[in-house]
Amino acid sequence: MITLFRITSKTDQTAWDIKESVNNIKWETDLNFAAGTLSFDLVNDTNDGRFKPNFGDIVEFQWDDQKIFYGYIFKLSYSENQKFSVTAYDKLRYFKNQDSIVWPISTISQRFETVAKMAEVAYKVINGSNYKLNAEVADSKTYFDMLKSAIDSTQKATNQMYYLFANYDVVELRKAPFQELNLIVGDQSLLTGFSYDGSIDEAANVVRIVKKDQEQSQNVSATADTSETTQTEDPSKTSFSYTDASGDTVSWWGKLQVVENAKDKANDAQMKQRAAELLKDKNRPTYSLKLTAIGNVSLIPGNSINIKIADLDTIGFAIQNAAILKATHNFSSDYTVDLEMKVNEPWLENNSSA
Incomplete structure (x- = not known):
């Protein structure tokens, strides 16, 4: 049940207890570099005109005395029956700010x-990394993009995945899985529905790394009506060299090829290495497992759960443990949660069941 739901004005610090006036409460969190969202409907039944939520007002929400959400109002609408529809974001919203930074060698x-x-937010490093990232230039990028690049590089080098999470009013850097929950979601425990999908639509089983011949030339031309200068390559002086890698699924799926341009000055060995890396990443199906379960506030992205679904075992898609990528909590008397799970590969070394 709701134990605290409060809106506090940023202008005069007036606090409004609204727990008796809200419904349709939905809390969404996602590991895909997005702010957590709390949306709800609010009936303004005071009839005195004193209360009106405003952009930037603080929203605090607790369920069964557990701190769930702390954030700020970003969207408002008002409709018949004196009803506000409100969307608030947690402090990760400020990681969408853009900036230009020259990063030194750093973790x-x-x-x-x-x-x-x-971003001017409270923060805490829960799980740090000693891996040193190369110096780089981030020009006109969001803080999310800057950290995504750093997290991807760290994961590639260390096989450890890091992520951002707003723990109430503090943004944290965590390592996944953060908590391996001693919870079973399955036929006899919490589960109310599921869907499992697979696809090779984005897969590739032939990778070609392309290097443009160094003897290429460019012709410069200008159009009279626009006075814009364009550059075109001379076909007679342009050629390509290729490095290919093929997977064993070609005979099953047919040839599914992707091309990537080689980095400047890449030699043959480096091109072969890159082709093998890209093939390993691309030559596989992608799977999606979605669960609907009885609500539990510990079911949040970054945590892992145990799964027991007999129907999946029967068709050969046995999944014993998986990590949560996205969670949508629907708070009501019938509290439920919708989960999107990570089922492709481990997040942690020696955790091949995730």
Whole structure:
């Protein structure tokens, strides 16, 4: 049940207890570099005109005395029956701010701390990394994009995944899985529905790394009506060299090819290595497992759960443990949660069941 639901004005610090006036409460959190969202409907039944939510007002929400959400109003609508529809974002919303930074050699922990200070939010490094990232230039990028690049590079080098999570009013850097929950979601426990999908639509089983011949030339031309200068390559002086890698699924799926341009000055060995890396990443199906379950506030992205679904075992898609990528909590007397699970590959070394 709701134990606290409050809106506090940023202008005069007036606090309004609205727990008796809200419904349709939905809390969404996602590991895909997005702010957590709390949406709800609010009936303004005071009839005295004194209360009206405003952009930037603070929203605090607790369920069964557990702190769930702390954030700020970003969207408002008003309709018949004196009803406000409100959307608030947690502090990760400020990681959508853009900036230009020259990053020195540094760790993901150091870059997270720098970004959090620039975003002017409370922060904490729960799980840090000692891996040193290369210096780089981030020009007109969001803080999310800067950290995504750092997290991806760290994961590639260390096989450890890091992510951002707004723990009430503090933004945290965590390592996944953050908590391996001793919870079973399945036929006899919490589960109310599921869907499992697979696809090779984005897969590739032939990878070609392309390098443009160094003897290429360019012709410069201008059009009289626009006076814009364009550059065109001379076909007679342009050629390509290729490095290919093929997977064993070609005979099953047919040839599914992708092309990537080689980095400047890449040699043959580097091109072969890159082709093998890209093939390993692309030559596989992608799967999606979605669960609907009885609500539990510990079912949040970054945590992992145990899964027991007999129907999946029967068709050969046995999944014993998986990590949560996205969670949508629907708070009501029939509290439920919709989960999107990570089922492709482990997040942690030696955790091949995730």
